[in-house]
Amino acid sequence: xxxxxxxxxxxxxxxxxxxxxxxxxxxxxxxxxxxxxxxxxxxxxxxxxxxxxxxxxxxxxxxxxxxxxxxxxxxxxxxxxxxxxxxxxxxxxxxxxxxxxxxxxxxxxxxxxxxxxxxxxxxxxxxxxxxxxxxxxxxxxxxxxxxxxxxxxxxxxxxxxxxxxxxxxxxxxxxxxxxxxxxxxxxxxxxxxxxxxxxxxxxxxxxxxxxxxxxxxxxxxxxxxxxxxx
Numbered sequence: 053x054x055x056x057x058x059x060x061x062x063x064x065x066x067x068x069x070x071x072x073x074x075x076x077x078x079x080x081x082x083x084x085x086x087x088x089x090x091x092x093x094x095x096x097x098x099x100x101x102x103x104x105x106x107x108x109x110x111x112x113x114x115x116x117x118x119x120x121x122x123x124x125x126x127x128x129x130x131x132x133x134x135x136x137x138x139x140x141x142x143x144x145x146x147x148x149x150x151x152x153x154x155x156x157x158x159x160x161x162x163x164x165x166x167x168x169x170x171x172x173x174x175x176x177x178x179x180x181x182x183x184x185x186x187x188x189x190x191x192x193x194x195x196x197x198x199x200x201x202x203x204x205x206x207x208x209x210x211x212x213x214x215x216x217x218x219x220x221x222x223x224x225x226x227x228x229x230x231x232x233x234x235x236x237x238x239x240x241x242x243x244x245x246x247x248x249x250x251x252x253x254x255x256x257x258x259x260x261x262x263x264x265x266x267x268x269x270x271x272x273x274x275x276x277x278x279x280x281x282x
Contacts, residue, residue, distance in 0.1 A: 071226045072195075073163060073280055074216055074248065076234035077174035077181055078113055079256030082188070084150035085113050091143035095135045101125070113257045114236040116175045116200065116207040140177070147180050148187035153255055155273025159280070160193040166281060169195040169225040173216040173232070173242075175209055177202060195223055209242025217246060233276065237262030251279055 078084045089109040096103045103109075112120045117139065121132035163170050170193055174181050178199030185191040198216035200207045206215060213232070220227045232243035235256020240263070243250045249267040252258065253276065263269050270276040 069229070069282070070168060070231045070280060071229040072169045072171060072220055072231075074171045074173045074213065074230055074232045074243065076114075076232070076236070076239050076256075077172060077176055077184065077199075079235035079258070080153075080233055080239075080253055081156050081172075081190070082150040082152055082184060084147070085110055085257055087143060087146045087150055088113050091139050091146065094142045095139040096125075098138050099131070099135050101135075110257055114175070115238050116209075118204060118207060144180055147176075148184050150184065152188050152190070153273070155277075157188070157190060159273050159277045160190055162277060162281060164193045168280070169220060169223070169227075171195055171216040171220055172197045172199070173209070173212045174199045175207060175212060175238070176200065195225060196220060209238045210245040211242075213242050213246050213248065217248075231267070231280070233280075237265075240265050251276065 075081055078088065089106060092109050092112055093103045112124065118132055118136050121127050121135050122129065125132070127135060160170060172181060172185065172194050176199050178197065178201065181199040182191065182197050185194065185197060191197065196216060196219040198212055198219060200212065206212060217227045217230065230248050232239055232248050232250040233253065234240065234243070234250055235253050236258040240250040240252070244265070252263040252266040252269045254269055254271040268279060270279060
């Protein structure tokens with residue numbers, strides 16, 4: 053996204069007290085695009101398919117990968133699952149090295165200190181997401197870490213958000229005024245399915261068009277902090 057797409061936040065955002073904050077992972081907390089696209093290229097090459105260009109590969113970052121392999125790459129279910137297995141074997145060895153975006157660790161620390169419950173809601177497999185956050189020293193800031201299930205029964209962002217909200221409720225958290233922080237249109241749609249608004253981060257991997265229905269767009273962790281903490 054470019055700076056000229058920045059939308060002024062609605063006044064309610066800066067003054068509202070959020071009861072919980074849900075974060076996406078890839079493109080929001082960690083800069084993982086390079087490792088993901090390299091692993092995708094490896095998977096395409098291994099199964100004998102032409103490797104898409106970098107811009108096309110980056111479109112795969114964020115949405116559930118199995119669906120993208122079916123819809124964007126045109127693979128049938130068996131081919132898509134085979135390619136996904138190759139991708140994961142390659143990527144899982146590299147996942148924890150993805151750097152955290154500047155200012156995000158400090159923001160998570162401030163949210164935790166302010167007593168605002170934080171949940172992860174990512175389409176990345178949950179075990180991998182947990183390992184990434186633990187390696188980055190961020191896992192203690194999260195009330196729950198929710199990701200896609202290993203058996204693919206929970207892959208859509210809407211399903212992941214639903215599970216994150218359920219777990220927050222089980223932990224005694226009031227999630228009735230939750231907000232999502234993400235970088236793709238899939239984050240907005242998945243959160244909206246549960247009446248949760250989304251703040252889109254401009255440093256992520258989405259296009260300006262994807263942010264059309266966002267509550268606000270932020271260009272820095274400092275600006276995001278003001279919207280979340282007031």
